[in-house]
Amino acid sequence: MLTTVLTDGAELRALEPWHAEEFLTHLDGIRDHLGQWLAWHDRVPDLAAARAWLVGFAEKQVRDEGRVFGVWVGGKLSGGVSFPSFSTATGICEVGVWLAPEVTGRGLVTLAVRHLIDWAVFERGIARVEWYSAVGNEPSIAVARRLGFTKEGVLRKHYPHGEVRHDMELWSVLADEWRARAVAQGK
Incomplete structure (x- = not known):
């Protein structure tokens, strides 16, 4: 997957170590927004850490x-989606997301995650996709619901x-459910 058009003006593409400066600039602009729910951005305070974070995903x-992918809107890095963990041996992966507040409400995360899950299930044979969300993070929970995930409980x-220490909701969608949904949608 090199570039996938999400909507007119928005695309999904690999977020690579050579994007470190752009990634850091993006994070610096949305730290307060991300800080409501996510802690990983605190581990990326400077260019060396941004490069190391992206190299970590490249090594994964x-x-x-x-894997990690960026969401570019109007040519500007505006968010991302990732597989923080991915195992074909166990057939389980996790999807993670973040998005700049100025581009929320456009369905970009839903579209991007749909592409990731399609690839994981149809191309790689993943049996279970997990989604973790802090209790109270309603935008994240809404995306999980829209994509057909089932809430399994609270950690x-x-x-x-x-x-x-925050409580986290665990959501999942199984490959059989994802395939059935694709058939129902005529895909």
């Missing part, structure tokens, strides 16, 4: 254990963020 990709005090 080489090992077939994860109490699962995610350390700042001085607090």
Whole structure:
């Protein structure tokens, strides 16, 4: 997957180590927004850390254990979707997302994640896709619902963020469910 058009003016493409400067600029512009729900952006305070974060995903990709993609809107990096974990041995992967506030509400995350899950299920044989969301992160939970994920439960005090351990909702969609949904939608 090199470039996938999501909508007019928005595309999904690999987020590579050579994007480190653009990635850091993007993060610096949305840190307060991301900080509501995510902690990983705190581990990317400068250009060296941005490059290391992206190299980490490139190394995961080489090992077939994860990937990261950027969402560009109007030519500007505006968010991303990833497989923080990906295992064909177990048939399980996790999808993660983030998006700049100025481009929310356009369905970009839903479209991008749909592409990732299609690839994981139809091309790679993944049997289960997981989605974690902090309790109360309604935009994230809404995307999981729109994509047909099922809430499996709450992982109490699962995610350390700042001085607090947050409860996380665990959602999943199974390959059989994803395939049935694709058939129902005529794909």
